[in-house]
Amino acid sequence: MIVRFNCNGSDVQVDTPPMARLLDVLREDLRLVGSKEGCGEGECGACTVRIDGAPVMSCLVPVAQVDGCRVQTIEGLGSPATHAVQTAMLMFGGAQCGICTPGICMSAAALLEENPHPTAEAVRVALAGNLCRCTGYQKVVDAVCGALAGGAS
Amino acid sequence: MLRCEAEVFRPRTLNDALQMRADMPDATVLAGGTDVMVYLEAGVLKPTRILDLWGCQGLRGLGFADGSQVYGAGLTCTDVLQSVQAHPLLRDAAATVGAVQIQNRATLGGNICNGSPAGDTLPVWLALNAEFELASVRGFRRVPAATFWRGYKQMDLQPDELLVSIHVPAVTGNSHFRKVGTRMAQAISKVIFAGRSVAGREARLAFGAVGPTPMRCAAAEEALVAGAPVDEVVRLLEEEIVPIDDVRSTALYRRKVAGRIVRRWLESLPRG
Numbered sequence: 001m002i003v004r005f006n007c008n009g010s011d012v013q014v015d016t017p018p019m020a021r022l023l024d025v026l027r028e029d030l031r032l033v034g035s036k037e038g039c040g041e042g043e044c045g046a047c048t049v050r051i052d053g054a055p056v057m058s059c060l061v062p063v064a065q066v067d068g069c070r071v072q073t074i075e076g077l078g079s080p081a082t083h084a085v086q087t088a089m090l091m092f093g094g095a096q097c098g099i100c101t102p103g104i105c106m107s108a109a110a111l112l113e114e115n116p117h118p119t120a121e122a123v124r125v126a127l128a129g130n131l132c133r134c135t136g137y138q139k140v141v142d143a144v145c146g147a148l149a150g151g152a153s
Numbered sequence: 154m155l156r157c158e159a160e161v162f163r164p165r166t167l168n169d170a171l172q173m174r175a176d177m178p179d180a181t182v183l184a185g186g187t188d189v190m191v192y193l194e195a196g197v198l199k200p201t202r203i204l205d206l207w208g209c210q211g212l213r214g215l216g217f218a219d220g221s222q223v224y225g226a227g228l229t230c231t232d233v234l235q236s237v238q239a240h241p242l243l244r245d246a247a248a249t250v251g252a253v254q255i256q257n258r259a260t261l262g263g264n265i266c267n268g269s270p271a272g273d274t275l276p277v278w279l280a281l282n283a284e285f286e287l288a289s290v291r292g293f294r295r296v297p298a299a300t301f302w303r304g305y306k307q308m309d310l311q312p313d314e315l316l317v318s319i320h321v322p323a324v325t326g327n328s329h330f331r332k333v334g335t336r337m338a339q340a341i342s343k344v345i346f347a348g349r350s351v352a353g354r355e356a357r358l359a360f361g362a363v364g365p366t367p368m369r370c371a372a373a374e375e376a377l378v379a380g381a382p383v384d385e386v387v388r389l390l391e392e393e394i395v396p397i398d399d400v401r402s403t404a405l406y407r408r409k410v411a412g413r414i415v416r417r418w419l420e421s422l423p424r425g
Contacts, residue, residue, distance in 0.1 A: 001161070019157040019193065019203065028154070041191045042255060043339055054231070054257040060190040061258070062183070064161050065207045107253065128338030129252025 005066045007032070008076025018064035022056075023047045025063045026073055034074035034102045038131070045130035048103035049073045055110045057129075074102035077109055084147045085109050092143035096134035104130045108144045116148045157193050163205045167288065170209050170315060175290045178312030180204040184227060185258030187251065188267045212262070212317060215239065224319040226262025230274075233261070240281060240321060242347055245330035246274040252338040262316045268306045268366075273332060275302070275367035276347035279359035280328065281321045287314045295320065302366035326351035329418040333410050335401070343402040346414045350377060350422065358386075358415060363394040363407050370394065373415075383419045387412040 001018040004011065007030060014029045026032045026049065038046035040059050047058040050072040077083045085108045088094065095101040104127060111118055111126035118126070123144045124137075132140065162180070164170035174180070181200035183189045184207055192198035206212065212227030215236055222240065224233075230247035233239045234256065239247075250259055250273045264272045265285065278285075278298035285296050287310060296309050303309060310316070328349040334340030345361035356377040358370045373390035396407035 017156075017158055018161040019155065019159055021155045021190070021194075024154050040194055042187055042251070045252070045254060048254055051257075055254045056257050057187075057254045059194075060186050060255075062161070062186055062190065062205070064163065064205065065186070110253075125338075126253055129254045131339070 001064060003063050003067045005068060006070045008072055008079065014063070016063055019062045021059050022049065022061040022063050022066055022071070023058040026058060026071075032073050032075050036099050036102060038099060043131070044100070045103045045107065046100050048106045048130065050106055050110060053110065053113070055107045055129075072106070074105055077105055083109055085112060085144060088143040088147035089140070092139050092146060094136065094140045094143035096132070096136045100130055100132045100134075104132070104140055108147070111144065112148055118145060120145055155190070155194050157200075159200045159203045161203045161205050163207075164209050167209060167211050167317065170204065170206060171288055171290050171313075173204055174315055175313045177202050177204065182206060182266065182315065184260040184263040185229060187255050187259040188263060206262075206315070218320075220323055222321040222323075224261055224321070226260065226265070226316045226318055228261050230256035230259050230261075240277075242277045242280060242328050242330050242349070243274065246277045246332070246345075246347065249273050249332040249334075249337075249342075255339075261319060265301070265319070266308065266310065266316055268302055268308050270302075270305065270364060270366050271342045271345070271362040272367065273342060273345055273361070276345050276359035276361045277330065278319065278321075279367060279369050280347035280349045280357040281324055282357070284320045285316055286318045286320060287311075288317045289314045293317075298367075299369060305365040307366075324349065326355065327422055331414045331418075333414070341401060344396075344407050344410045344414065346411065346418075348415065348418060350419075352422075353378065353380065358390055360390075360394055360411055362401075363396040363411055365395070368394070377419070383416055386419065387416050390415060 004013040036046040038044035042057040042060045048055050049058045052070050085105050123141045180202040183205045212225045214225045230250045233247040264274045283298045301309050326349045331346045333344045334342050342362045347359045349357040356374040361367045370390040370393040373386045377386045391412045396404040
């Protein structure tokens with residue numbers, strides 16, 4: 001199946017089995033390896049990307065379902081300029097091993113578009129689907145709360 | 154990497170979807186993928202044909218008809234959370250499904266037709282006296298939620314039928330939803346409860362994850378309507394549920410928690 005979608009602002013087309021996971025198409029066909037595979041069953045959030053703005057687990061999305069959609073990955077979030085949430089993650093020390101970080105940035109960016117000044121509780125709800133096994137949650141929450149609070153953007 | 158070479162059919166209209174369903178009763182029905190993709194990846198499902206309803210029009214509405222609220226089977230949990238019309242019990246349940254990324258894809262119909270006894274939204278339909286509208290090329294029929302789940306993952310759903318909507322009559326009373334899992338998000342339930350009570354007239358005590366299907370506790374409901382003491386209602390429901398020991402919890406824990414949830418809720422209600 002030829003699947004056409006907009007990826008990070010560019011129109012792309014991929015010849016792929018329709019049930020291929022969006023995650024694999026991004027990483028293997030489009031060589032966008034920023035999205036990580038953690039669990040492969042929608043538990044961990046390392047593969048989080050946005051489809052038409054909404055964060056999703058890309059390991060659970062068959063690529064046929066993004067035909068005609070707008071997909072954004074961590075590569076698109078940081079281009080052309082570093083996103084405020086990425087800058088904040090650096091400033092606040094929000095990343096340790098880094099596997100969960102791209103997914104966290106995608107979830108956080110979606111939250112900040114809806115709610116530029118979230119409470120810590122709102123951040124924890126928005127990021128509940130992103131697991132960090134370095135258990136660096138507090139710095140992540142601080143980073144997202146502070147991302148648009150001043151300076152970082 | 155998922156290697157699934159199944160042929161995928163993507164109807165745009167309900168009529169097309171029903172015709173395809175009639176032509177291929179063996180096809181796996183796909184909506185938001187949050188269950189099906191897991192089964193495919195794990196190799197427990199090996200379909201040759203998939204009927205993908207994600208892009209099918211007319212399944213994502215929320216409106217009123219004949220005095221009932223009508224929820225499209227393709228509504229996602231996020232759709233429910235963003236709707237001011239959705240019943241508070243359903244909103245509470247939708248908020249506990251996975252996390253944001255799952256809520257953005259997981260559909261009401263998918264939860265119902267996956268038929269897991271631990272489906273987070275399922276006791277809500279029992280508490281609200283919901284009916285499920287099933288469609289096929291032969292026509293439409295309605296099945297009460299109370300009789301839809303017949304056994305473990307056994308549904309009153311013919312191979313040529315699709316669930317198209319959920320009808321909720323105008324109901325009243327105090328209501329309460331509670332999910333108990335290992336953590337707030339991304340957890341499969343140990344116990345789920347949805348309850349509704351109209352003092353002296355009607356009671357619904359519906360549970361998930363304490364038996365082979367989502368279930369109501371009829372004897373405890375009758376006792377509650379009759380004004381029995383909370384102790385008696387709790388004793389009856391603890392007898393009616395049939396929880397098991399499994400990887401997520403124990404039967405003993407589930408029975409204790411189920412009783413405790415209902416006790417706390419009933420004791421918080423005005424008596425009368």
